[in-house]
Amino acid sequence: MRNQQQTRVVVIGAGYTGMLAALGTAHRAKGRVRVTLINPWDTFTERLRMHQIATGQNLPQHRIADLLAGSGISFIQGWANGIDTATRTVTVTTADDELAVAYDVLIHAIGSTTDTSRVPGADAWAHTLDSPRSAHRMAERLQAGELETFLVCGGGLTGVEAAAEIAETYPDVKVTLLSRGEPGAMMGGKARTYLHEALSRLGVTVRAGVEITKVLPEGVELAGGEFVPGGAVLWTTGVRVAPLAAQAGIAVDEAGRIITDADLRSVSHPEIFAVGDAAAIRQSYGVIHGTCQSGLPSAAHAAANIARRIRGRALKPFRFGYIHQPVSIGRNDAVIQFTRIDDTPRRWLLTGRAARLYKETVTSSPISTFGMAKRIGVPARMLGRTGGRRNQSPAA
Incomplete structure (x- = not known):
């Protein structure tokens, strides 16, 4: 018993x-x-x-x-x-x-996991970052050296970090980031500007304000019928x-x-x-x-x-309560937007090497x-802003 x-x-x-x-x-x-x-x-x-x-x-x-x-x-x-x-x-x-x-x-x-069910073809033709297996399949496509273009769908933090990583690691591949909203929209103006300029330096083309209606073997179709060619597609938008x-x-x-x-x-x-x-x-x-x-x-x-x-x-x-929005921009750059407890941006931010070191510290293994x-056990307060009155209202 x-x-x-x-x-x-x-x-x-x-x-x-x-x-x-x-x-x-x-x-x-x-x-x-x-x-x-x-x-x-x-x-x-x-x-x-x-x-x-x-x-x-x-x-x-x-x-x-x-x-x-x-x-x-x-x-x-x-x-x-x-x-x-x-x-x-x-x-x-x-x-x-x-x-x-x-x-x-x-x-x-x-x-x-990433929701690939809402747009036809996403589940069949797009890569995701849901598991090591799916990530390794994408790595094999990139390492084969046959891709000239790569489309990253979704302007959230996952999409931004992936687009920057691909562009930096494979500079001969033309990377386009497609997003319904503006990448980094949750950040303050200075952090958002830095993010876009850093993506531009890496050669990432950002197309915001577009709606993807279909994923195809060689690209995506947008609302209105425009076809955007891409040798491979990464889907990062939506959560399931x-x-x-x-x-x-x-x-x-x-x-x-x-x-x-x-x-x-x-x-x-x-x-x-x-x-x-x-x-x-x-x-x-x-x-x-x-x-x-x-x-x-x-x-x-x-x-x-x-x-x-x-x-x-x-x-x-x-x-x-939230503390920050840390975003890698390749291996050598980053932007950190510090936030109020409700994740709205404060005035403070870090960029460049200092931001990279900060992110590697706070998001280390x-x-x-x-x-x-x-x-010894790990109390929640050691892992973030928890407990106390300061978490009771966004103005804290």
């Missing part, structure tokens, strides 16, 4: 948030908890650096089993295909079998959340994210915690948008609250953070 003093905690997803939540829970509730981590791949993926993999850069690979060593966490490599909230089990398909993994507490940490929670009858928002209370628990199933891109976490200024900047603090806070729950203590509400979580 199971030791009644041990709570079964199952974590779905081993990205930034899932890994930290699992390690934090195992450390904080040591001896009282059995943690199981479920993930389709056996290596940890640094989503923030996927554009570097896609341009052929060699980055260190980290096996999940190695990252978990000494933590007491069990790892199951497989796909979570269903959640039964009545029996509190997760159905997992592995290479050899189908398992029913029981939980007392569930942490839903499945990250988002896995339907797992919605299919299980867990309360979700219009984007499919689990709606949480102030403590990061599902409003419909309080034994389920949601973190990162999987969660619709409301603050005084609105719902947090999915970034690593907010995801890691939410994971650390969820781990702390689960430990409080197991010990019979009162849970604490999650408070979060989380491996050291995972190691710390195993040894």
Whole structure:
């Protein structure tokens, strides 16, 4: 029989948030908890650096089993295909079998993917940066040396960083960034101007205010019928959340994210915690948008609250405020827009080498953070602006 003093905690997803939540829970509730981590791949993926993999850069690979060593966490490599909230089990398909993994507490940490369903042809013809496999396929196309043109669709931070990386690494390839809105629109005027000038220096052509209606094998079609040729297309616009929670009858928002209370628990199933891109976490200024900047603090806070729950203590509400918008512009340049807690721009910014050093510091590999979580635990306040009155209003 199971030791009644041990709570079964199952974590779905081993990205930034899932890994930290699992390690934090195992450390904080040591001896009282059995943690199981479920993930389709056996290596940890640094989503923030996927554009570097896609341009052929060699980055260190980290096996999940190695990252978990000494933590007491069990790892199951497989796909979570269903959640039964009545029996509190997760159905997992592995290479050899189908398992029913029981939980007392569930942490839903499945990250988002690029939505290629809204525009015809995007799913068939466009590259994405959703996984190492898709990034490596794009790198193979670029390294083959046959491309003269490359289209990046989407002017968000992912699209901007990818366009700059491609242009810098492959200067003979003509890169065009296509976007409905202005790239860097969320930044202040000075930061936005610097971003556009830096893209121009790298040879990136920016076409804002366009709507892509179809992706084809050799380019894209715009509203009005214009065809823009491209030897390859990268799709970075739109976000899709896995339907797992919605299919299980867990309360979700219009984007499919689990709606949480102030403590990061599902409003419909309080034994389920949601973190990162999987969660619709409301603050005084609105719902947090999915970034690593907010995801890691939410994971650390969820781990702390689960430990409080197991010990019979009162849970604490999650408070979060944004600090900055860091954007790489190739390997040697960057722009950092500092922000208010609601992510609107302040007057302060960094550019050039100083910005590059800053970004490499604040968005460095989380491996050291995972190691710390195993040894001493990582409070949310160490990972960002969390807690306190300063997060109560955008004017703070």
